[in-house]
Amino acid sequence: MAPPRQHDFLPRSFFDRPTQTVARELLGCRLVRKLGGAPLVGAIVETEAYIGERDLACHAKAGRTPRTQIMYGPPGFAYVYFTYGMHWMLNLVTEAEGFPAAVLIRAFEPQEGIARMQELRGGKPLSQLASGPAKLTQALGIARGENGMDCCRSDSPLTLTRGEVVPPSSVVATPRIGLGQTPEPWLSKPWRFVIRGNGFVSR
DNA sequence: AGCACGATTAACT
DNA sequence: GTTAATCGTGCTC
Numbered sequence: 001m002a003p004p005r006q007h008d009f010l011p012r013s014f015f016d017r018p019t020q021t022v023a024r025e026l027l028g029c030r031l032v033r034k035l036g037g038a039p040l041v042g043a044i045v046e047t048e049a050y051i052g053e054r055d056l057a058c059h060a061k062a063g064r065t066p067r068t069q070i071m072y073g074p075p076g077f078a079y080v081y082f083t084y085g086m087h088w089m090l091n092l093v094t095e096a097e098g099f100p101a102a103v104l105i106r107a108f109e110p111q112e113g114i115a116r117m118q119e120l121r122g123g124k125p126l127s128q129l130a131s132g133p134a135k136l137t138q139a140l141g142i143a144r145g146e147n148g149m150d151c152c153r154s155d156s157p158l159t160l161t162r163g164e165v166v167p168p169s170s171v172v173a174t175p176r177i178g179l180g181q182t183p184e185p186w187l188s189k190p191w192r193f194v195i196r197g198n199g200f201v202s203r
Numbered sequence: 204a205g206c207a208c209g210a211t212t213a214a215c216t
Numbered sequence: 217g218t219t220a221a222t223c224g225t226g227c228t229c
Contacts, residue, residue: 048210057210059225067225084211085222091210104210134211178210203212 010160012152015075019094019101023049024173024193026092028166031108033140034157040117040140042108042130043163045198048176049191050091051101057182057189060100071100076152080142087134088143092151092160106133106177106192109200132202170196177202 010029015022026047033040050058059068059081070079071093079091079102091102108130110117117129117139130136137143142158151158173190194201 050210059210062226065226081210082224083209085209085224087209087211087222089210106210132211176210180209182210 008162009152009154010076010162012074012076014160015092015094015152016096017094019049019051019103020191022092022094023047023103023191024168024171026103026105026160027171027193027195028163030111030161030163031105031140032159032161033113033142035116035141037116038113040110040113042110042112044105044108046105046107046192046194046201048104048106048193049094049101050104051191052099055189056186057176057179058101064100068100070148071102073097076150078142078146078149078151078158080137080144080147082144084134088137089133090137090140090142090146104133105136107131107194107201108136109198110139127199131200166195172196 026044029044030041031044053060053063060071062068064072067081070077074097075093075095077093079093081089083089090105093102095101110129120141121129121139130139146158149158150156151160172194174192175188175190176192179187
C-alpha cells in the first residue's frame, strides 16, 4: 500500500455510511483548515456519533428545525452549533440525505500551523490546543460562519484527508460525554471513539 | 414573550 | 471536586 498523501480527500461516499463506522474511521484522518496563510492541520483522535431522531442525545430528537436541518441534508457537510452561551462544536453530517445524523469531532493532535493555533487558543500548551470539542473549534477558527460548509470539495476552507490508518485494536469505544439527563439506553451507548493511549484526547 | 437548559471550559477551593 | 460564564434554541404560556 502506498503511504497516504496530503491531497487524499475523503469523498462524500466516506460519510454516506453508518454513523458509528464513520466516527470510528475518522480517527487518524486529518482535518485541514484554511484560514489565510498556511493550513492548520491535525489528526483526529476522538469522535462521537449522534444518530437520528430516536437517539435522545442527538439534536435531531427535536425533529427538523432551523438548527437541525443541516443534519437532514446530504453527508459531508459541516454542522456547527453554539452551546453553553460561548462554545462552538464541529460535526460532520453522515448517512443518506433525509436521515439526520452526524459525528462530533472532539479532539485532534495538532500537526501543522501549531503557532497559529496557539495564538487562537491564547497561548495554551500543545497538549491542550484541541483536547476538547470547543477547544478544537477555537484552535481552528471555526464558528457560526462555517455551519453548512461542504467539506468534500477540494477547495473548501475545511476538508478531511486520509491519515495513518488506526487498527481496530487501537480504538476504544466508551459512552458519550456530557449528556446530562439523557435517558437510557442512549446515555450508555458506546458511541464515543478514541485512539487508545493518545495524549491529545479530552479531559 | 418568557424560560430552562445545554454534545464545555477555565478557574476556583 | 465545584462552579461561574453566557446566549441560541426549542418549548410553554
